[in-house]
Amino acid sequence: MSLLDAVAARKSHSKVTSDAPTHAELLPLVAAAASVADYGSLRPWRLIELRDDARSRLGTAFAEAVGLEGHHAEKLASKPLRASLLIAVVAVNKPSHKVLPWEQDVATAGVAHTLSLLLHDAGWGVMWRTGPHVDAPAVRELHGLADNERLFGWLYVGGLPEKVKPEKKSKFDPESVLSQL
Numbered sequence: 667m668s669l670l671d672a673v674a675a676r677k678s679h680s681k682v683t684s685d686a687p688t689h690a691e692l693l694p695l696v697a698a699a700a701s702v703a704d705y706g707s708l709r710p711w712r713l714i715e716l717r718d719d720a721r722s723r724l725g726t727a728f729a730e731a732v733g734l735e736g737h738h739a740e741k742l743a744s745k746p747l748r749a750s751l752l753i754a755v756v757a758v759n760k761p762s763h764k765v766l767p768w769e770q771d772v773a774t775a776g777v778a779h780t781l782s783l784l785l786h787d788a789g790w791g792v793m794w795r796t797g798p799h800v801d802a803p804a805v806r807e808l809h810g811l812a813d814n815e816r817l818f819g820w821l822y823v824g825g826l827p828e829k830v831k832p833e834k835k836s837k838f839d840p841e842s843v844l845s846q847l
């Protein structure tokens with residue numbers, strides 16, 4: 667499959683099986699994703715794998731963030747269990763006289779998009795999720811974020827279900843976004 671076809675075929679998978687790539691399988695994909703354009707080569711990002719109990723702890727942090735208890739808390743706390751592997755995307759704002767914070771954030775987003783594409787291409791189901799509690803203190807604390815760090819959400823990663831819903835994406839007209847000066 668050409669790169670063009672692989673990129674065009676990417677779609678998110680909200681429902682995935684409990685399979686997940688191993689740490690060793692992730693490494694070459696992360697290494698390739700690190701090739702995104704990065705002004706000043708600051709590498710203003712890092713990634714954190716959440717597996718097993720770490721996902722439950724994230725769910726507890728979600729519930730703590732909104733002060734929920736009982737059934738509602740359980741429902742919210744189960745959200746991170748939708749995939750066996752969550753990859754937290756962390757933007758790390760590095761001190762720089764020439765590279766603005768937003769320019770660093772763009773590199774971080776690029777890494778997350780590229781990694782999700784590579785995972786998709788490797789046959790995994792991926793969905794990037796943030797949700798309303800991504801900046802909550804309990805969630806930040808769980809990930810051990812420093813003051814110069816911000817969570818850009820999680821790539822939920824799992825196996826592709828046998829029956830994947832047929833593509834419903836509407837046709838996109840590139841002329842609508844590509845103009846000329």
Ligand SMILES: Cc1cc2nc3c(=O)[nH]c(=O)nc-3n(C[C@H](O)[C@H](O)[C@H](O)COP(=O)(O)O)c2cc1C
Nearest residue numbers: 676677678679792793794795796797798818819835
């Ligand atoms: C930074 C970011 C955060 C997102 N957060 C959520 C989210 O919390 N919940 C959600 O349903 N979709 C979220 N999405 C959108 C999905 O990842 C996905 O792109 C969307 O469902 C459209 O599906 P598609 O990627 O197949 O076009 C987010 C996307 C990005 C880039």
